[in-house]
Amino acid sequence: MSDTSTMPEHPPVADWIRDFDHTDPSWTENPFPIWEQMRAASPVVHTDRFLGCYMPTTYEAVRKIAHDTEHFSSRRVIVRDERPEVTRNAAPPITSDPPYHKPAKQLLLPPFTPDAMKKLEPRVRAICNELIDEFIADGRCDAAARYTKYVPVRTIAHMLGIPEQDGDLFIQWIHMILELSITNEAALMQAVQEMTAYFTGHIEARKVKPTDDLISTLMNAKDKDGQPLDDGHVMGSLRLLLIAGIDTTWSAIGSCLWHLANHPADRARLIADPKLMPIAVEELLRAYSPVTMAREVVKETVVEGCPMKPGNMVLLSFPAANRDPAVFPDADKVVLDRKENRHAAFGLGIHRCVGSNLARMEMTVALEEWLKRIPEFRLDPAGEVKWSQGTVRGPRQLPLLF
Amino acid sequence: MSGQLKVRVDPDKCQGHARCKALAPELFDLDEYGNAHEAGDGTVPPGLEDKAYLAKANCPEIAIEVTEV
Numbered sequence: 134m135s136d137t138s139t140m141p142e143h144p145p146v147a148d149w150i151r152d153f154d155h156t157d158p159s160w161t162e163n164p165f166p167i168w169e170q171m172r173a174a175s176p177v178v179h180t181d182r183f184l185g186c187y188m189p190t191t192y193e194a195v196r197k198i199a200h201d202t203e204h205f206s207s208r209r210v211i212v213r214d215e216r217p218e219v220t221r222n223a224a225p226p227i228t229s230d231p232p233y234h235k236p237a238k239q240l241l242l243p244p245f246t247p248d249a250m251k252k253l254e255p256r257v258r259a260i261c262n263e264l265i266d267e268f269i270a271d272g273r274c275d276a277a278a279r280y281t282k283y284v285p286v287r288t289i290a291h292m293l294g295i296p297e298q299d300g301d302l303f304i305q306w307i308h309m310i311l312e313l314s315i316t317n318e319a320a321l322m323q324a325v326q327e328m329t330a331y332f333t334g335h336i337e338a339r340k341v342k343p344t345d346d347l348i349s350t351l352m353n354a355k356d357k358d359g360q361p362l363d364d365g366h367v368m369g370s371l372r373l374l375l376i377a378g379i380d381t382t383w384s385a386i387g388s389c390l391w392h393l394a395n396h397p398a399d400r401a402r403l404i405a406d407p408k409l410m411p412i413a414v415e416e417l418l419r420a421y422s423p424v425t426m427a428r429e430v431v432k433e434t435v436v437e438g439c440p441m442k443p444g445n446m447v448l449l450s451f452p453a454a455n456r457d458p459a460v461f462p463d464a465d466k467v468v469l470d471r472k473e474n475r476h477a478a479f480g481l482g483i484h485r486c487v488g489s490n491l492a493r494m495e496m497t498v499a500l501e502e503w504l505k506r507i508p509e510f511r512l513d514p515a516g517e518v519k520w521s522q523g524t525v526r527g528p529r530q531l532p533l534l535f
Numbered sequence: 536m537s538g539q540l541k542v543r544v545d546p547d548k549c550q551g552h553a554r555c556k557a558l559a560p561e562l563f564d565l566d567e568y569g570n571a572h573e574a575g576d577g578t579v580p581p582g583l584e585d586k587a588y589l590a591k592a593n594c595p596e597i598a599i600e601v602t603e604v
Contacts, residue, residue: 242568247553411557415593473592481595485550490569 142214142316143182150174154182155212155425155448156315161522165465168453177439183212185445187430188453192461192477194437195454198428198447199481201436205428205447206230207484211524212427212446213315224373225366227484234483236357241370241487244292244347250494253292257495260287261502269506269535273513277387277531284499285382288491289374294346295335302331307380312523325372332371336364347374374488381423382492384527386499388421389414391528392467393500394512399469404508407501413469414496419476420467422452425524426480451477452526510535539604540579542587544571548598558593559586571598 146157149167154160160167171178172190179187189195198205207228208219219228226237243249264283268274286300306324314321332348339349351367362370393400403413428447435441455476458464479486486492512518516532542562544555551569555562561583563571579587579601591599 239568242551246565246567246569247556248565415554472589475593475595475597477595479552479595482550485552490553 150178151180152182153178153180153188153448155188155450155524156522158522161520161526164452164526165456168450168456169465172453172457175439176437177441179445183214183446184216186212186448187439187441187445188448188450189436190450190453190457191437191459192454192457193459194439195449195451195477196481197436198449199477199484201434202231202234202483204430204432204434204441206431207234207428209429209446210427211311211314212448215318216446217318224369224376226487227373227377228369231483237366237370238483238487240351240354240356240362241374244350245487245490247490247494250490253288253491254494254498256291257284257288257498258502260284260291261499262506265502265506273532273534275516275530276390276533277383277528280503281387281390281499281528281531282379282383284386284495285379288382288495289378292347292491293335293371293374294344294348299331302327303375303379307376310376311380311525312521315523328372328375329368332368333364336367377486378488378491380521380525380527381488382495384423384521384525385418385421385492385496387528387531388423388526389417389496389500390503390510390533391512391518391531392417392421393504394510394531394533396467397511399467400504400508402469403500404504409469410497410501411493412471414493414500415474415476416467416469416471418478418493418496419455419461419471419474420465421527422455422476422478423525423527424478424480424486425450425452425526426484427524448524451480507535540584540587541577541602541604542573542579542590543577543600543602544573545598545600546570546572548596550596550598552595554593554595555590555599559583559590562587562590 146154149170176191176194177187177189189198207230226234229237264280268279287297290297306328309320309324335348343349351370354362426449428449430441430443430445433442456464479489510533513532513534518528519530521529549570555571556565562574564574565571587601591601
């Protein structure tokens with residue numbers, strides 16, 4: 134689904150240290166050597182693109198910025214060509230700063246605890262098997278289009294209480310918001326309008342006939358003063374759950390399958406020792422972290438000796454932090470049973486991903502069910518693997534033979 | 536020094552990654568928001584020492600202390 138044809142105005146990058154661009158095709162294809170080069174040069178690099186943007190390249194610099202809500206705001210969480218006016222309730226709590234962040238986040242946390250995920254697990258296992266049923270007899274499939282995409286789509290739809298078959302609508306909105314929007318503001322506005330109209334219908338229906346799903350949970354939630362959330366807040370949170378709950382896990386499961394297709398020894402080890410799966414999922418999350426976030430510098434500061442000035446964005450690459458050899462020995466190697474793994478795939482500090490327990494459960498279940506039914510598989514040499522562009526990285530086309 | 540271990544979660548640092556609960560469920564509990572605290576008074580029963588150190592080594596917020604009492 135990556136649509137690079139919409140980005141003609143980004144010249145190719147010749148100097149990754151002083152002119153980086155995370156939408157460059159070489160970054161999309163293989164960012165790891167680029168990050169290594171940037172990290173060797175400085176803990177924080179800068180580009181004049183995107184109206185000015187820094188990127189911390191080490192785990193320590195990423196950690197410091199993620200923990201510093203005084204100098205770095207979350208009001209803008211995607212680095213793009215334009216800097217349109219910030220809207221209130223864009224997608225709380227991910228776009229909220231203290232003191233507004235904590236109450237907004239606490240509303241969302243209870244439905245996403247590990248115990249809540251255990252209750253959801255049987256449905257996710259069934260979803261995985263329903264999907265595999267559709268293509269297993271073919272001996273081949275585009276796993277990104279037929280499997281890794283629909284595991285999170287159907288799961289989040291199930292949680293929200295909306296029809297699982299509306300999934301393709303969600304995928305299109307997310308593509309417009311996360312990828313096309315970097316250079317195309319109109320695509321962003323259109324997607325937000327369509328999502329708002331869609332959810333308005335579901336909210337209105339629940340005002341007449343309440344349900345026991347996540348939409349009703351949000352509608353019934355009270356803020357810290359005991360007041361119900363206004364519709365704008367409910368809408369923003371629904372937008373966030375949909376955007377953050379699909380592309381990310383789609384990418385994560387896809388990267389895991391891509392790795393296992395390329396590494397038969399790791400595959401064999403997981404089949405021989407299923408108990409290793411939760412630890413292996415953490416290592417795969419570290420090595421192929423899908424999500425890069427952003428901050429905006431709002432107060433001048435110095436990070437790891439590098440001055441950072443207001444008006445600039447910050448590309449907060451948790452994936453690059455997780456490849457820092459100063460923190461992870463053999464950082465570029467997947468060590469399935471890595472013992473010490475403080476990876477930052479779900480962020481660090483107050484903005485830790487609300488859905489981290491959901492993502493972990495979906496990844497574990499999706500890999501377990503796949504390996505049970507398709508233990509032997511490899512990349513289709515006649516096909517091509519395509520990676521998403523922008524701030525969520527994962528395979529969008531993954532042709533497999535089995 | 537009895538060699539007895541205790542774990543403690545710093546509530547100001549914990550962000551609810553829940554790695555400790557996954558790796559050492561006997562030693563940690565989660566509240567309704569998914570944030571962790573030590574089970575009971577944090578005393579590590581004999582045989583679970585490795586799990587205590589494993590939880591510490593996998594906490595992304597460096598919120599877990601393991602001390603010998």
